[in-house]
Amino acid sequence: LAESIRVLRALLVGDMMEHRGEFYDFGPVQMNPVPQTPVPIYGGGISEPALRRAATLCDGWASEIQTRKELDEILAQLRGYRANSPRAGERFGICAALRDVYDLDGYREMRERGVTELITVPWLFYGGANQSCQAICDGIRRFGDEVLARF
Numbered sequence: 001l002a003e004s005i006r007v008l009r010a011l012l013v014g015d016m017m018e019h020r021g022e023f024y025d026f027g028p029v030q031m032n033p034v035p036q037t038p039v040p041i042y043g044g045g046i047s048e049p050a051l052r053r054a055a056t057l058c059d060g061w062a063s064e065i066q067t068r069k070e071l072d073e074i075l076a077q078l079r080g081y082r083a084n085s086p087r088a089g090e091r092f093g094i095c096a097a098l099r100d101v102y103d104l105d106g107y108r109e110m111r112e113r114g115v116t117e118l119i120t121v122p123w124l125f126y127g128g129a130n131q132s133c134q135a136i137c138d139g140i141r142r143f144g145d146e147v148l149a150r151f
Contacts, residue, residue: 001043001053002053003021003022003023003024003054004023004024005041005043005058006057007021007024007056008041009041011029011031012031012034012035012039013031013034014030014031014032014034015030016028016029016030017029017030019066023127026099029137030093030117031074031125040058040060040093041057041058042054042058042059042060042061042062042063042093042095043058043062043063044061044062044063044064045071046064047062048077050072051074051078051081053079054078055077055078055081055082055087055092056081056082056084056085056086056087057087058093059091059092059093060092060093060094060116061074061078061092061093061095063080063094063096063097064097065097065098065099066096066097066099066108067098067099067100068096068100068101068109071096071113071115072113075094075113075114078092079081079093081126093116093117094114094115094117095111095115095116095117095118095119095130096115096117096118096119097118097119097120098108098118099148101118102120102122102125103125103146103147104146104147104151106145107147107151108151112119120143122139122140122142122143122147123135123136123138123139123140123143124137124139125139126138126142126143127139138143
């Protein structure tokens with residue numbers, strides 16, 4: 001996976017390149033057109049190698065569904081790996097999906113902890129998984145009114 005991240009980054013620059021590696025071996029190639037703005041690469045996973053790889057090679061990390069406590073432990077590991085990497089000091093995104101954060105105060109707390117993006121299914125906060133389309137739409141509107149409008 002680390003090699004594929006390096007290859008992808010090199011391709012996204014748009015220069016002619018070739019690569020001879022353990023998993024990828026190709027002659028001259030060029031990506032054209034390239035994105036106007038850099039494409040952020042996020043890593044995922046909670047194993048030590050996955051966290052280290054995300055912290056040292058990626059622009060961010062994406063969680064699985066976790067609790068605040070679990071996220072805090074992972075954030076500490078990511079910060080440690082990031083501080084000792086050549087990319088220390090660069091922007092690093094944290095995309096979290098949390099099962100115990102569902103209100104305005106919780107979202108603000110996550111921002112203070114360094115979470116830059118949250119994955120949520122807001123209608124679940126106001127009902128259950130088996131809701132009508134109307135109830136889901138109502139839950140999304142309520143979330144917009146109660147959380148997003150005041151964030």
